[in-house]
Amino acid sequence: MLAKRIIPCLDVKDGQTVKGTNFLNLRHAGDPVELGRAYSEQGADELVFLDITASHEGRKTFAQMVQRVAAEISIPFTVGGGISELADVERLLAAGADKVSVNSSALRRPELIDEIVRHFGSQVCVVAIDARQDETGWTCYLNGGRVSTGRGLFEWAREANDRGAGEILFTSMNHDGVKTGFACEALARLATSLSIPVIASGGAGEMSHFRDAFTLGLADAALAASVFHFGEIGIKELKTYLRKEGTNVRL
Amino acid sequence: MNVAVVKYNAGNIYSVLHALQRLGVDAVLTDDAETLKRADRVIFPGQGEASHAMSYLRERGLDCLIRELKQPVLGICIGQQLMCRHSEEGDVDCLGIFDVPVLRFRPQEAQHKVPHMGWNQLERPAASLFRGFLGGEFVYFVHSFYVPVCPWTVAETQYIESFSAALHRDNFYATQFHPEKSGSVGERILRNFLEL
Numbered sequence: 001m002l003a004k005r006i007i008p009c010l011d012v013k014d015g016q017t018v019k020g021t022n023f024l025n026l027r028h029a030g031d032p033v034e035l036g037r038a039y040s041e042q043g044a045d046e047l048v049f050l051d052i053t054a055s056h057e058g059r060k061t062f063a064q065m066v067q068r069v070a071a072e073i074s075i076p077f078t079v080g081g082g083i084s085e086l087a088d089v090e091r092l093l094a095a096g097a098d099k100v101s102v103n104s105s106a107l108r109r110p111e112l113i114d115e116i117v118r119h120f121g122s123q124v125c126v127v128a129i130d131a132r133q134d135e136t137g138w139t140c141y142l143n144g145g146r147v148s149t150g151r152g153l154f155e156w157a158r159e160a161n162d163r164g165a166g167e168i169l170f171t172s173m174n175h176d177g178v179k180t181g182f183a184c185e186a187l188a189r190l191a192t193s194l195s196i197p198v199i200a201s202g203g204a205g206e207m208s209h210f211r212d213a214f215t216l217g218l219a220d221a222a223l224a225a226s227v228f229h230f231g232e233i234g235i236k237e238l239k240t241y242l243r244k245e246g247t248n249v250r251l
Numbered sequence: 252m253n254v255a256v257v258k259y260n261a262g263n264i265y266s267v268l269h270a271l272q273r274l275g276v277d278a279v280l281t282d283d284a285e286t287l288k289r290a291d292r293v294i295f296p297g298q299g300e301a302s303h304a305m306s307y308l309r310e311r312g313l314d315c316l317i318r319e320l321k322q323p324v325l326g327i328c329i330g331q332q333l334m335c336r337h338s339e340e341g342d343v344d345c346l347g348i349f350d351v352p353v354l355r356f357r358p359q360e361a362q363h364k365v366p367h368m369g370w371n372q373l374e375r376p377a378a379s380l381f382r383g384f385l386g387g388e389f390v391y392f393v394h395s396f397y398v399p400v401c402p403w404t405v406a407e408t409q410y411i412e413s414f415s416a417a418l419h420r421d422n423f424y425a426t427q428f429h430p431e432k433s434g435s436v437g438e439r440i441l442r443n444f445l446e447l
Contacts, residue, residue: 002410003370003389040434045370071269076391076432096265098432120262121298123366123393166366197364220364250370250389 003250004214004242005045005221006235007199008228010035012081013052015061017229033068039228040075042235045250047073048101048169048223051081063095070096078126086115093120101126101169104142107149107156110163117164125167126199127160129153131186132173138186145173154189161194168194169223171201179205179227187217199223207233207241214247252445254278255290257317260307261297261329263429270431274442284316292323292445295330296431298393301353302341304333318346323447324423325380331418331425332396340396348423351401356411366395367410371428378405378419380426382443388436390416390428398427 011018016030036047049069051062059082066079079092080101089100106112106127116125130145131138131153138153157168170190172183182203191198197220200213204224213222227233239249256267258280271278271294278294279286287293295317297304308314317324317334326334333345338353345353356365371392376384392408398415400407406417408427418425424444430437 001372002367003372005369070266071272074270074273074432074434074437076393076429093262096269098263098266121300122395123298123368124262166368192361195358195364196366197368218362220369 001248003045003248004219005199006043006210006238006249007046007048007221007223008039008044008235009048009050009201009223009225011050011052011225012062012065014055014058015065018052032065033072036069036073036077039235040073043239043251044075044235045221046075047077049077049079050101051079053082063091066092066095066097080126080128085112086119089116089120089124093124099124099126099166101128103128103130106160107140107142107151110159113160113163113165122164122166122196125165126169127157127165127167128169128171129157129160130171130173133183133186141173153186154193157190157194161196165196167197167199167220169199169201172203175203176201177226178203181205181209182213182217182219182222184212184217187213187219191218191220197221204233207238210238211242211245211247214242252276253289253291254445255287255293256280257287257293257295257313257330258282259297259304259311259313261299261304263298264296266429267294267296267327267431270437270441274438274445276445282311282313284312287316288320290322292325293317293320294325294327295334296327297329299329300341301329301332301338301345301396302343304329305341305343305345308333314346318348321422323444325444326423326425327431328394328427328429331398331427334418334423334425335398338396349398349401349403349418349420349425351398351403351415353396353398355396359411363411366393367397368393370433371408371410373416374407374409374413376406376417378417378424379447380417380419380424380440380443381406383439390426390430390433390436390440392428394427
């Protein structure tokens with residue numbers, strides 16, 4: 001049976017992880033490759049590395065990091081952050097990334113999805129969506145949640161699906177950082193209306209939240225950052241718990 | 252050991268080279284006929300679209316070459332599919348090493364997402380590629396087309412229906428999943444292949 005996936009997300013700035021100082025007994029928790037390897041050894045199913053650098057120099061450092069991850073870690077990984085055109089995708093895939101995630105740039109110019117799919121295949125293209133719920137419903141945001149687009153979450157996710165995206169990574173801005181659980185209702189609506197896998201993001205605080213993302217939210221994968229980085233939840237312990245709760249995970 | 256990886260217009264070829272490097276093997280990436288024929292092991296990896304890959308292979312005579320190799324050959328993902336008779340992807344005739352068609356997944360229910368993406372389990376792993384395996388091991392898949400269970404199936408996986416996770420005939424081996432991305436389980440499979 002296809003396993004539900006657990007995906008730690010690492011924010012990388014100038015070649016160093018941003019969070020994660022409190023992680024385990026790692027001597028170099030600031031080194032994304034070493035942190036990624038530790039997660040892989042604990043049983044993470046995939047890794048996501050997000051480049052949050054703004055400078056050109058930082059981008060080069062990130063590409064070098066991607067090469068090291070590809071050489072040293074034997075599970076799939078996605079890279080994102082600052083991808084605005086096909087040349088960025090090409091550069092990161094050539095460095096060894098398995099998938100790229102696009103967010104604001106795809107909202108601004110949805111044809112980017114078609115281009116990635118045509119050149120590299122659906123499996124490479126993760127469309128990340130940051131959305132916030134208010135009285136009128138769920139709306140997509142740009143630039144890490146600073147700019148509203150007025151586009152509805154479900155409508156945009158459908159379009160990304162139809163343009164050939166391989167996966168949707170949905171972050172609820174209402175839930176992100178609050179640690180009260182994932183946006184299960186919206187997740188379930190995405191999961192049942194799309195033909196591609198959905199990754200839940202934003203809101204993990206306890207192990208039961210992951211279970212709910214899978215059982216109530218019908219997500220195919222769940223992504224989290226701080227609960228893993230600060231050692232609040234261990235990946236092995238989380239997967240043992242999920243297996244006991246009846247969720248199929250890779251142990 | 253002299254390992255050659257077939258160079259063609261498919262993606263994700265470097266991850267195989269990296270995985271071999273982690274096992275201490277420096278493989279050569281090549282489309283040179285002599286180098287491929289002389290290698291102790293040949294790996295035919297990749298990710299891509301079947302009809303484009305086939306026309307690339309034909310233009311360079313690699314289709315005949317791969318079919319006639321005598322040493323152990325391992326096809327991975329699209330490599331496995333190209334070793335079959337025909338693919339529904341692009342409606343194209345393939346190498347025909349395994350006389351079985353490649354079909355598109357047809358979802359039966361809402362939870363059947365295509366591509367089949369993620370970690371799934373091996374059932375009834377047989378053949379020397381899976382020496383030491385008991386069944387139930389997780390490996391990493393990413394694909395929208397599959398090889399049905401056939402006389403050359405040496406491991407099955409369940410998704411929508413049972414399909415061929417791996418094939419074996421004579422010196423030809425193939426896996427639908429990516430051993431190079433399947434953690435320590437994948438490393439064991441690659442090592443088994445190198446030790447055949």
